[in-house]
Amino acid sequence: MKFLSTRLDKALARNQKGHYLSETPVALMVIFFLFVFPLIDLGTIAIRWGILMGAAREGAHAAAVSPLFATASGSSPAATTAGPQAVQAFVNKFSGVSVTGPGNQVDLDILATNIASNVVTRYPGPLPVAADTLSNVYSYECRVRGTIQPFIDVKNTPRAFGTNLINVPGLNAPVVVEVRGREIAEAPSGLNQ
Secondary structure, X not given: OHHHHHHHHHHHHHHHHHHHHHHHHHHHHHHHHHHHHHHHHHHHHHHHHHHHHHHHHHHHHHHHOOOOOOOOEOOEOOHHHHHHHHHHHHHOOOOOEEEOOOOXXXXXXXXXXXXXXXXXXXXXXXXXXXXXXXXXEEEEEEEEEEXXXXXXXXXXXXXXXXXXXXXXXXXXXXXXXXXXXXXEOOOHHHOOO
């Protein structure tokens, strides 16, 4: 009788070990979905935010090398058209990033920084008077409003695990951001034209 109970105890112990082993893949899959996918999405959002930052810097650079702010000069476009065109051309090279938003998505402003007091004055249009380069440093600021898509788009899957998904920007919904790029104007004499 004792022999039978010992064999039964060993069989039960062996059965329990196998039970834990069969649950391991399920547990690893749950951990993978809960931690790895959000990290992949977070990395994708960071990379695409950097792309949008690069687009804003490209827009500021295109505006900075333009000779005039609002009017075209010969073959050179005005800063107000060169900046947004450079932003759109840069963004079109990548997927998951778009320049969107209400109204104007790319704003181009002139920043005049007083050399003596470091006071910054913002001009959304051309300067009202000619640039005073002895007192101020002039630069362009290109503000871009854009939408960044997450890596895994689950918005077309309204039900997961029997429940409705809530929209979490960056995880299963797009993120709307505003980025800025600045560059010093190379032709400050044309900022009032």
